[in-house]
Amino acid sequence: MAVTSQHLADPASSVAQPMKFLRRLPVRAGLTLLLVIEIYPIVWLLLGSFKRQDEFLSEPFWALPRSWGLRNYSEAFGEGGLGTYIRNSVIVVFPSLFLILLFGVAAGFALEIMVWKGRGTVLLMFLAGVMVPTQMILLPLFTAYFDLKLTGTLWPLVITYVAIGMPLTVFLMATYLRAIPKEMFEAATIDGAGVFRMFWFVALPMVRNAIFTVGLVQFFFLWNDLLISLTFTTSADQRTVQVGLLNFTGQYGARDYGPMFAGIAVSVLGTLIIYLFLNQKVMKGLTAGSVKG
Amino acid sequence: MTNNLHRGRFGPVVAIVSVGVLVLGACGDDSDDSSSAGDSTSAESTTAANATTPADSAPPADAGSGPDTFSYFGQTQNTTIVGTLETLAANECATANAAAPLKADATDGATWDQQLQLVAGQGALSNMSMAAGTPSLMKEFIDAGLVLNISDALEELGVADKILPSAASTIKSLYDNEDMYALPTELNIEGFWYNKQMLTDNGIEPPATWDDLVAAAATLDAAGIQPFVAAGQDGWPVTRLVGDYIARSLGPDALQKVADGQAKLTDPEYVAAADEVAKLGDAGYFGDAPGSIDYNTAMNQFLTGGGAFFYMGSWAVSNFNDLEQNKIGVDNVGFAPFPAVDGGAGSIDQVPANAGIPVMFTTNNYGETTKQWLKCVVENYGDTVLSESGVVTGFAIDSPPADLSPLTKTVQDTINNAGGSFLWFEAAFTPEGTTVSQTNGGGLASGALGGQEFMELVQKANEG
């Protein structure tokens, strides 16, 4: 029984192994195709970081680089100043991310778990923020930051990111918190727990994986943002990675492909590492499994 | 996911913005008039400037007054200006730099106009900065009193003669003003660069008339050579042809008439120009899918023998001189002015020219230290940048370097021998007209858009 249990779901399989193989074939072929479609472009990007300018322009799309020197990378870090941009991105993105999650989860808790009049309206008001095109708030914000003498620092980026991250975070956290059985809080109340204890020891652990998921989403949004960072960084030494990548474009529209791709490769590898780290956390949270969609 | 603003078209538009020039030689007489006219008016405007500039009213003894730094704000993509300023700060302008050290900053060119508007709206322009990409935006700055009247300032500093008359008239016409509001840190001409080998192999002389050019294109096409290389994705390399044709057939002032409302782009004689270009596109002379070709690809195509004629500005000479990019040989690149149109009101010795992106000074905080800098830049910028970067400017040159490349020399000669010059197609258009024109340039080159249709779109956008 134990040996055959894996075939139980498919009684026919023990009779016809080749049939099973054939039936799996479309799935396998589909999977292979999917992987090619997803992986090849990324390989192309990485290969691109080793190519010289004329290889980009004259050789076919699928050509391999002629040499594997790191010249593009040293150019990206040297003349391109990529190191500074990465530092700026890190300085801006991680504190923003922390604040987004902290404020967002707290607000989600207040709006979904706690009971008071008008919470539905406030939640809707947050939700409305998801719909506002960022372009619309640029001019007022620029004026405000200027009058507050914040222009020329990285503060405008952090403040704007936190605010823009708020609607989606609050909305998603409220959705996730909604799924926690109400009895858990009742039980905690009977045990004499205060609101903050409940928030910290009951709610937070239950939505840990949700926090990582939302954090992941926000991280990519912040890391890849160009519009906001372009508008609010007025000096060269405040540039973030995405703004820095534009440096490889010349005044008349000419592009320096090699160093640009090297810059992209570095930026992407960094995010990949973070993703793999967070992904593991998310999966751990998921297998602990306390959230129902 | 609002990440990337990116370049696609903002880059080129902002970048190319700029041109100018008016009638150089024909203007030779004119410019005398205008400078004397300038003299008479300058007295008034100087007084006006004095009234608004506290530093001016201070006693001369207070020579060190003014801001204690000299700030410069430019586009990241342009490293020439800031590099030259740094060289000047260390050498010729060391005194000015000691009084007010250079503080340079930059932002991305793709959103240059947006950024400049935001900064200007706060009254926070740098002492010196690259000008707005769109001339009409620059006019708003001028009207709002944000930009220094350079003509008056140079008069006061006694260095007005350091600006070439042709460059001065370019800048003046660029902003449609009788005074200069920017310094010509670059002076470019445009025309057809061609692959000499391809032309001689097919028995073609550099075309003198438009009909010659069309015939040459037909011959080349029959021989299996792509006649024209153009970055249709950027649009402007195609719409320039329309503008140049109009200047040749109707005269250099024809487009200003459109801006002044005396003529419409939809008038038959204007439509004819767009039709001529559309015909080339229809015949497939720009190759397959010209609307997808960007600046780099076009440049590379020409420099690897992928086409015979390449309409481009003289800033590209540095690409032509770069052996890593140029596979057809430096000696193999020839220059032909935009051909004449039979019976047209314009002449072939009038050149389409532009001043790159000029630099402006702000009135805000303009004081003695800024004046020192302005004077020093005007006196030394031209020589320094020519010998260091090979850039031709609108400043008078005191000591031309001996080892100029032949192509750079061609450019200088063309400028010196020009019988006048004129603005590019969209120069006098509204920003909306400019955008619509350039986003539809690719359609002209691919034959997807007819001349009539194109002109109707642009005329409508111009009327707002």
Added chain:
Amino acid sequence: MHTVLGNKRAVVTLLAPALLVYTAVMLVPILWSTAYTFYDGNAIRGFKFVGLANYREFFGDQIAWDAVWFTVKYALVLTVLQVGAGFGLALLYVFVLRRASGVIRTIVFFPVVLPTVAVALLFRRLFEAAPSTGPVNAVLNWLGTGSIDWFGQPGRSFWVIILMDLWRSMGFYAVLLYAGLVDIPEELIEAARLDGAGGWRLVRHIVLPLSLPILLSSLIFSINGTLKVFDTVVALTNGGPGSTTTPMTLYMFRTSFTYGEYGYGSTVALMLTTMCLLVTLMIFRSTRRDITRG
């Protein structure tokens, strides 16, 4: 319980930081910009009160309506495709690949990370027609058709934009939906299997209803993201050929910052916001109802 969870001071403490920063940095600027819709001009020229003129202009502006139409078409098509593909992938992860799905999930998710500039370059090269032939046209040539100028016609560039966004985003939606699917209790599915429900019936009657809340959240997220599409279009076609692929955000950006008509630009933005609001309210209401029911 209500006394503890109704603690006013706690509500304020927990809610205040989020609400403050959100109000100051989003709500106030939105109202500020809304006020601009009654004005003509920009920060340099100054603003002039024009009443409802901007709104009248909007309703008579053919280019604006073209932009609205493009935006709606794009948002509908892409939302259906990306949530659909994401759901398909999530099903694949949960029911076919099961525990082995980790690597594939990561790989399919990955394009979301790439900068738009890079993705746009990639797609331009993939669909290149001249001077060199890109892979897509190479396949077409091999099949015997000529190369197609993908960016020369509105209809074609539309689909290239859709394809590019789909490629980028389906892995993201797959992960979002996967998180919902994985929480469906194993016993429920086993029970249904034993009742003879398999394949499509299982999905329809068990999986779909149970993942409805997260599916609707994904829809809200997707429709709002796609209605506000900006960077992918700017990077790939820049609204071209002509202005045929110009979404409202790009039109708004150009009007405000390139044409210097800040008042009118704000009007376009407000119209877009209103559109997003209506669509979201519609979806949001159905979410609420379904949650109380389920």
